[in-house]
Amino acid sequence: MFQLRWLWANLKGSRAVYICALVLSVVCNAMFVAAQFFQSKIIDTFISNKQAAENLRDHRDLLLWLIAGMIGVTLLRTSLTYTCNMYYEKASQAMIYRIRTHLFRKIENQDMDFYDRYRTGDLMTRLTGDLDMVRHMVSWVISNTVANLALFAASMIYFFTIDYRTALCIMTMTPVIFFVTRLFSRHAGPAYRKVRETSSALNTAAQENISGNRVVKAFAKEDYEIEKFRKKDEEYRGANIKAAMVWLKYHPIIDIAAGALSVILLICGGYFMIKQHLTMGQYVAISGLLWAVGNPMRNMGTYVNDFHRFMASAGKVIEIYYEAPRIVDREDAAENKEKLRGDIEFKNVTFSIGEKKILDNVSFKINAGETVVIMGETGSGKTTLVNLIPRFFDCDRGEVLVDGRNVRMHKLHTLRSSIGIATQDVMLYSDTIDSNIAYGDSDMEEEYVKRCAELSAASDFIEKLPDKYETIVGERGVGLSGGQKQRISLARAIAVRPAVLILDDTTSAVDMETEHYIQQSLSGGLDFECTKIIIAQRISSSKNADKIIILENGKISDMGTHDELIKHEGYYRQIYELQSGINCAAESEVTV
Structure with missing residues (x-):
């Protein structure tokens, strides 16, 4: 079977x-047989034999050797069993x-859509419970199956050397047990797949x-x-009960058949002793x-039971084990020895998820060092667009170019290590604030960590914490506000000194004053050149941008600077009027 070959x-x-x-x-x-062999010799020579007293007097050394043999075999078997x-x-x-x-390496290197197809709890089950069942198969099921087969075979061979008639009588139950085990095996597989x-x-x-306990409490949905x-x-309990009932249905038959061996030996063995086909020592040995x-x-039933549990678990583990990501380095991809400049160009890019088209024939160019703001309604494709730059996804048609080269022709590590990303949905690790900011470079100097925190307006609140930069943040940043987490995330993105800095609605949870400070830091406070791509909904984030791109239903509906876009009807002008309270058309008439 494939699982066993694996x-x-x-x-x-x-x-x-x-x-x-x-x-x-x-x-x-x-070696269990050897011990019984010594025992049968002792009984036949020194106990049940008519000359037992004479043998005990004349061959005492043989008795001692037989006893020593029994003790020696037992000690040796114990030592070998331990080894x-x-x-x-x-x-x-x-x-x-x-x-x-x-498995963990496979999971880490998967594409983004992999995490849409597999649930976190399911992946955790495969890494824990399913792997434990795989180990149980190797360390317990296979080993005990081999041990029991060896024990059965050695015993039966020994029985046949003593008396084939007695051995054949004992073996009458074997076909029954084999047949019952086969029936059990057919029903156990589906039952344990359901359990898994x-x-x-x-x-x-x-x-x-x-993970979502705060949401549950916010909506008072604990009971739900x-x-x-x-x-x-x-459902889990029911599946376990059904699997157990399959086992309990057949186990008594196997147990009765195995227990019947004592009755068979008592009847057949006793008869063969009377007929003198067996000696007392041989009967005791059998x-x-x-x-x-x-x-x-x-x-046998227990091992078949565990085998089917293994098959169900191994199937799930193997599914991930051989899962191959589609987005990988091409063999002819260039190895960039120098840092990327940050020129970005989209040429007729189209991207779909299933039947739904997310981006449709998108084209634009960003020069290195420029600041570009992307705006649009929810679901217009803003996040998907920026996710194509580090190759979280590959476009269906068209090209995404970085420094004049298709992103598919860049090494993934080189490409992604040159891009800093801060998202609205912030993921912080259960570690110190210092370690979270220096996540991209664990050897980062403490002074530079503090500098990045200053640029992201995070240093003020960090300094007020009891342990400052050594403060341990909870899982996913529990204990910090949304704005504080966003500022740490921004500091983490800046800290890698990226050629391209992507901010996906990163300042949505901070106040206007803090946002203004962050904008000034990004425009003049960075000690390195980078291209900044900002997804935002606030006009305050786009006023000073070199270019503003408006997305609508996956297409570019408008493009230009702030001054250019407020001069004509469109999405940007509507947002500007809503946020500023200024009617651009009326203002234009007054000016005229």
Whole structure:
């Protein structure tokens, strides 16, 4: 099966250790037979034999050797079992480390649409619970299956060497158990896939509610969310009960069949002893090893059960494991050794999501060092447009050029490391403010971190915090206001000294005075040259821009400077009149 081949591929580097563990497992379980062999010899020679007293007197050294053999085999088996378990653990942990690291790398390098298709809770389930099931398969299911098969095979071979008739009687239950296990296997797979799906849905519901707890409280929807979670939990419970009932339906039959071995031995073994086909020692040896035949039969259902749980989990892990991003470096992409200048050009760019066209034949040019403001109604395509510059998405038709070269011909790392982005939806990490600002360069000097905080108007409130720049911010910036988070995000974008600075409605949550300060800092306070692309809705952000682009339904409806755009009817003039309270047409008539 593909899942097992995938496991073997990921055991690379630990295969020798794992194979050694499997071999030791076979040897350890085969050694149970040796102990019973010594025991049968002791009984037949020194207990049930007619010359037992004479043998005890004349061959006491043999008795001591047989006892020493039993003790030695037991101690050796214990030592080998310990070594075997250590090898299993070492191999399985190395394998799961390899898979988990690969999975996280895969997730980190995926395209933006990947995160639209997979829910956070589902991804977390694959990285935790599903991977634990994969490790359980390697360290427990496979190892115990091999151990039980070795134990069963060694015991049956030993039984056949003693008396084939008794061995055949004991084996009568094997076909029954095999048939029942096959039936169980057919029903267990779908049941455990359902368990896995409901588990993912439950984790997603929990993750979303914990992340959005403030929204829940703001709308007093605690009872609603508790009920919604309860329904998901009930579905998960129901799926687990159904899976358990599949197991409980067949397990008693397997258990009864395995338990019947004792009755078979009592009847058949007793009869063969009377017929002198078996000695007392041989009967005791078979009786002592009967568990070695019965337990593997009982455990077979458990291992099939765990195998199907593994198949359901491994299928979900493998789905991400082989997921390939579409936006990758081309083989002929140029390796830029110098920093990008910041020239940007869109040539007849069209971009769609499914059947919906987001951008339609968009063309414009921005020279390095210019400040360009993009405005338009919600859903007009502003954020999508700027996301095409760092190749978060690739356009369907047309070209996006940076420094005269198609963005597809730039190395992704070079392109994205030359672009600083600050968005309205700010993501801050559970770390210090200093670390959040210096996220793009962990070796950044503290003085420069403070300088960037000053440029983004963040230094004043940071200095008032108890630990200042060493203050730990909560998850996603909990404890800070929206404006404070936006200013830290802006400082983080500035700190990498980008060739292109993209601000997506970054000052929407700050007051007018702070916004004015930030605008002055960006226009004259930066110690490096950069192209600034600002998505904004405030006229105050666009007055001094070199160019203003108006988007409407994915198309450029207008373009020009502030003075040019307020002179004629259009979206920009309407926004200007609404925000300033000035009627441009009336003002023009008065002037005339």
